[in-house]
Amino acid sequence: MSIFDTALYNPLFSALIWLYRSLPGHDLGVAIIILTLATKAILAYPSYRAIKSQRELQLIQPKLEALKAKFKDNRQELGQKLMEFYKEHKVNPLSSCLPTLIQLPILIILYRVFISGLTTDAATGLLSADQVKHLYEPLRTIFTTEPLNTVGFGFLQLGATKNIVLALITGGLQFWQSKMLISQRAPIKTAGARDENLAAGMSRQMTYLFPIFTAYFAYLFPAGLALYWMVSTLFQVGQQYFILRAKPKEPTNVVAQAGPN
Numbered sequence: 001m002s003i004f005d006t007a008l009y010n011p012l013f014s015a016l017i018w019l020y021r022s023l024p025g026h027d028l029g030v031a032i033i034i035l036t037l038a039t040k041a042i043l044a045y046p047s048y049r050a051i052k053s054q055r056e057l058q059l060i061q062p063k064l065e066a067l068k069a070k071f072k073d074n075r076q077e078l079g080q081k082l083m084e085f086y087k088e089h090k091v092n093p094l095s096s097c098l099p100t101l102i103q104l105p106i107l108i109i110l111y112r113v114f115i116s117g118l119t120t121d122a123a124t125g126l127l128s129a130d131q132v133k134h135l136y137e138p139l140r141t142i143f144t145t146e147p148l149n150t151v152g153f154g155f156l157q158l159g160a161t162k163n164i165v166l167a168l169i170t171g172g173l174q175f176w177q178s179k180m181l182i183s184q185r186a187p188i189k190t191a192g193a194r195d196e197n198l199a200a201g202m203s204r205q206m207t208y209l210f211p212i213f214t215a216y217f218a219y220l221f222p223a224g225l226a227l228y229w230m231v232s233t234l235f236q237v238g239q240q241y242f243i244l245r246a247k248p249k250e251p252t253n254v255v256a257q258a259g260p261n
Helices: 003-022 029-041 044-059 060-068 073-088 096-114 141-147 163-181 194-220 223-242
Strands: none
Touching: 003 029, 003 044, 029 044, 029 096, 044 060, 044 163, 060 073, 060 223, 096 163, 096 194, 096 223, 141 163, 163 223, 194 223
């Protein structure tokens, strides 16, 4: 048994099954929603730091691109100026990535929980032996003989794939989330900024492509994972809304011009 199973998979899977059995009506869909919200609440602070740092980087982007254009022919001086620039604005270019990396193992394990953890025997409804072994006692003993009802809310088969409604909703929420972030980026108006414009164009493309990929995979994976993905993205949208609506430290309409000292 791997360290990830011991540290993350077993407790998260056991928490899901415990919620399912403890809730009135034993609804697995409600259990997934509660576990998703609880996990997002635990990860709220690193997620907040990531969004806040990303926003700060977007606000100073015009000045940053102007600096790059100004010293593009002197890489050594550019490196020094970039360090001074980040220090002056109190921004760490890696600060938006580190909180996400911290969350990544938990998110990967949650994907496993909702993909593999809902595997049951078609004839008996019992969890597979490979999954029962990941449960803590007394859940392990209980679900060796007690079937798991994978129908959520009375109609949604959470172990089934190709749920087009959940896929479209999840993709739509992902687009909303991406659009909220890209709308915060200040326009780049630096002389000769073809590279910056190319990067901005690629960013806009990903705003549309990533939700399509999200919807596609939500369609291919079990509905339980799509439900988790949908609730998680909706939580993220709400979190971004409250962070981004705060008054920025710098105006987003800064026009950066590259020129001599």
